[in-house]
Amino acid sequence: MSTNKRILVTGGAGFLGSHLCERLVDQGHDVVCVDNFFTSQKTNVAHLLGRPNFELVRHDIIHPLWLEVDEIYNLACPAAPGHYQYNPIKTMKTSVMGAINMLGMAKRCRAKILQASTSEVYGDPDVHPQPESYRGNVNPIGPRACYDEGKRAAETLFMDYHRMNNVRIRMVRIFNTYGPGMHPYDGRVVSNFVRQALAGEDITIFGEGDQTRSFCYRDDLIEGIMRMMNGPDEFLGPVNLGNPGEFTIKQLAELVIELTGAKSKLVYRPLPADDPTQRKPDITLAKKHLKWEPSIPLRDGLKKTIDWFRSIDIASFRAPTPNF
Numbered sequence: 019m020s021t022n023k024r025i026l027v028t029g030g031a032g033f034l035g036s037h038l039c040e041r042l043v044d045q046g047h048d049v050v051c052v053d054n055f056f057t058s059q060k061t062n063v064a065h066l067l068g069r070p071n072f073e074l075v076r077h078d079i080i081h082p083l084w085l086e087v088d089e090i091y092n093l094a095c096p097a098a099p100g101h102y103q104y105n106p107i108k109t110m111k112t113s114v115m116g117a118i119n120m121l122g123m124a125k126r127c128r129a130k131i132l133q134a135s136t137s138e139v140y141g142d143p144d145v146h147p148q149p150e151s152y153r154g155n156v157n158p159i160g161p162r163a164c165y166d167e168g169k170r171a172a173e174t175l176f177m178d179y180h181r182m183n184n185v186r187i188r189m190v191r192i193f194n195t196y197g198p199g200m201h202p203y204d205g206r207v208v209s210n211f212v213r214q215a216l217a218g219e220d221i222t223i224f225g226e227g228d229q230t231r232s233f234c235y236r237d238d239l240i241e242g243i244m245r246m247m248n249g250p251d252e253f254l255g256p257v258n259l260g261n262p263g264e265f266t267i268k269q270l271a272e273l274v275i276e277l278t279g280a281k282s283k284l285v286y287r288p289l290p291a292d293d294p295t296q297r298k299p300d301i302t303l304a305k306k307h308l309k310w311e312p313s314i315p316l317r318d319g320l321k322k323t324i325d326w327f328r329s330i331d332i333a334s335f336r337a338p339t340p341n342f
């Protein structure tokens with residue numbers, strides 16, 4: 019009997035989604051990628067279009083969708099602060115109405131569904147590192163709330179569909195992830211610093227640069243997501259997926275300068291409102307239940323990312339929003 023599944027990836031043309039689609043297509047599954055291209059472009063999946071087991075659908079998940087599938091990876095949502103704050107009401111709709119539509123499909127098809135949640139559910143954390151049991155410190159009325167609260171509400175919906183309707187769910191809380199395929203103008207810290215360094219521009223540090231983040235390489239993260247989807251039914255999550263290595267933003271800037279050989283200067287800009295001061299995943303649960311932990315250190319992942327940025331024609335990417 020074939021073990022190939024019909025798999026829907028929402029947000030499948032995005033940074034993480036396009037790599038997930040590649041992995042699933044290579045495994046032989048029948049993959050449907052659904053995307054409205056808000057923060058991505060068709061070229062991200064153009065190399066898959068000729069494959070007989072890949073299908074691309076332009077659709078916005080805030081509207082109902084009728085497909086027959088076995089599994090759903092729900093990744094559709096702008097992820098970079100500049101992108102999700104561009105139209106905050108739309109961001110909330112995508113998280114909440116999108117989750118309801120995809121959970122409804124999962125219920126009807128008896129499909130298994132995975133939610134791409136985020137470390138942002140912890141807000142500006144006062145527990146460090148963050149375990150899944152920490153309930154977070156989110157400002158519900160700040161500029162980041164459309165994303166943080168939208169993702170929190172989506173987790174609630176996932177649990178309620180599971181409790182009420184026995185929908186088979188999985189939830190992953192993704193910490194800052196970077197790598198080839200990032201939108202060069204998404205305004206996220208890795209893409210900004212690498213783009214600025216390669217162009218010989220100043221590197222923009224927000225605040226003093228002593229806030230911390232933990233950076234996970236794309237391939238490690240996608241491996242974790244796939245293990246979670248295929249993991250034991252007793253373990254629904256939410257599970258943290260991220261690299262526990264913790265760096266200040268200033269350390270990141272210095273590493274990018276070293277690896278690119280750039281002559282860029284560090285310049286300081288105001289810290290955006292509600293910018294979390296520290297972030298580092300506790301990945302005990304992922305290690306225990308999924309036998310997963312990241313294998314690619316920041317230095318190695320950054321080298322691959324810099325190589326990719328050197329290889330692209332940056333002019334072919336649209337800058338959908340201002341990036342700082």
Ligand code: NAD
Nearest residue numbers: 029032033034054055056057058078079094095097192195
């Ligand atoms: P991305 O912006 O590159 O990808 C998101 C994709 O979703 C894009 O292709 C976009 O066009 C699409 N999309 C947005 N709204 C949509 C809608 N209403 N209908 C259909 N498609 C829509 O971001 P990413 O980094 O690939 O993130 C993917 C997922 O992972 C997101 O849900 C994000 O919240 C989550 N996540 C990512 C990170 C990270 O560091 N990359 C961290 C935490 C969580």
Ligand code: UDP
Nearest residue numbers: 099205206207208210222223224229267293
């Ligand atoms: N940041 C920065 N310079 C930039 C872009 C971002 O100093 O050009 C900082 C930002 O203020 C935050 C961290 O880098 O403290 C990570 O920002 P990002 O937008 O990548 O994601 P976040 O983790 O805040 O969602």
